[in-house]
Amino acid sequence: MRAVTVSPGVPDSLRLTDDWPEPAAEEGAILVEALAVGVCGTDQEIIAGHYGEAPPGQQRLVLGHESLGRVLEDPSGTLRSGDLVAGIVRHPDPVPCPNCAVDEWDMCRNGRYTEHGIKGLPGFARDRWRVQPKFAVGLDPVLAPVGMLLEPASVVAKAWDHIERIGCRAEWKPQTALVTGAGPIGLLAALLATQRGLSVHVLDRATAGPKPALVRALGATYHTGTVDELDLDPDVVVECTGAPVVVLDAMCKVGPAGIVCLTGVSSGGRTIDFDAGALNRALVLENNVVFGSVNANRRHWEQAADALARADQSWLNSLITRRVPVGEYAQAYSATDEDIKVVLDFTA
Numbered sequence: 001m002r003a004v005t006v007s008p009g010v011p012d013s014l015r016l017t018d019d020w021p022e023p024a025a026e027e028g029a030i031l032v033e034a035l036a037v038g039v040c041g042t043d044q045e046i047i048a049g050h051y052g053e054a055p056p057g058q059q060r061l062v063l064g065h066e067s068l069g070r071v072l073e074d075p076s077g078t079l080r081s082g083d084l085v086a087g088i089v090r091h092p093d094p095v096p097c098p099n100c101a102v103d104e105w106d107m108c109r110n111g112r113y114t115e116h117g118i119k120g121l122p123g124f125a126r127d128r129w130r131v132q133p134k135f136a137v138g139l140d141p142v143l144a145p146v147g148m149l150l151e152p153a154s155v156v157a158k159a160w161d162h163i164e165r166i167g168c169r170a171e172w173k174p175q176t177a178l179v180t181g182a183g184p185i186g187l188l189a190a191l192l193a194t195q196r197g198l199s200v201h202v203l204d205r206a207t208a209g210p211k212p213a214l215v216r217a218l219g220a221t222y223h224t225g226t227v228d229e230l231d232l233d234p235d236v237v238v239e240c241t242g243a244p245v246v247v248l249d250a251m252c253k254v255g256p257a258g259i260v261c262l263t264g265v266s267s268g269g270r271t272i273d274f275d276a277g278a279l280n281r282a283l284v285l286e287n288n289v290v291f292g293s294v295n296a297n298r299r300h301w302e303q304a305a306d307a308l309a310r311a312d313q314s315w316l317n318s319l320i321t322r323r324v325p326v327g328e329y330a331q332a333y334s335a336t337d338e339d340i341k342v343v344l345d346f347t348a
């Protein structure tokens, strides 16, 4: 069968293989036919050789962690043949740490977790894959064209879950949310914010392309320029750029008793002149919280599946700016400025 693979650590080793072995029975009881795989920055980093780890004893890693497939057979009876399914990316570490021991693998404490298509587990960019019932998430049939958005949506669902848990430390009636960055994560964060009835503002550098219209279609307000210039007092900021200046501005911008959730990963190595004392004073005197959020556990995947099923399906569809047939796989991994989400199509 077909599989898109790399040799981790070897730049530009991306290949489409036609004779990749069928998924091993120990991967899980549920056999799935791949429909599509979403592509993101993590894939680009793996292809560039910066990141990624093959399963133990193997040379090559199957890419793909944003999955969508159709169940071929499930002898466990968890899902039915024909159901839409996505595979949860992260598996708990073998120790396990206190968090993985209670299935909060998104909060793994020792870093020994594994991840499909990223770290020690084969990815979903292959014609067929298997998954254990515990890591299989069923999707509403309406999500057939867009279900590969479930993985990025799960990341955002976790961010909102933790924002709300932190908010509940005291009386909390948030009204305004600011999302920085209008890529897939930022747009999905804005979607979940509007579903919570918040007044939503999204800031991005882009002045052209599809982003302004996508934000307005949510009933949210689109901004360019700097965070500092915004005439807002947001109760929540979801930071999705990882750009150091934006991150620091977001921390300064959030209103009293505000919460800043950082989801963007900065590359590091850049230093900027910054008044850390003033930031500390503002955080303390306003009871503000800044926290980081990554990955998602099963609860968040289920929350994300509900959120996507309730969303405007044509809006979700317009997040997918290109669908590339597997045979032209290399094009899927070369991002353009016009792209929001590129998808590798296994049905073509």
Ligand SMILES: [Zn+2]
Residues within 6 Å of the ligand: 092, 093, 096, 097, 098, 099, 100, 101, 105, 107, 108, 109, 110, 111, 112, 113
């Ligand atoms: Zn762990």
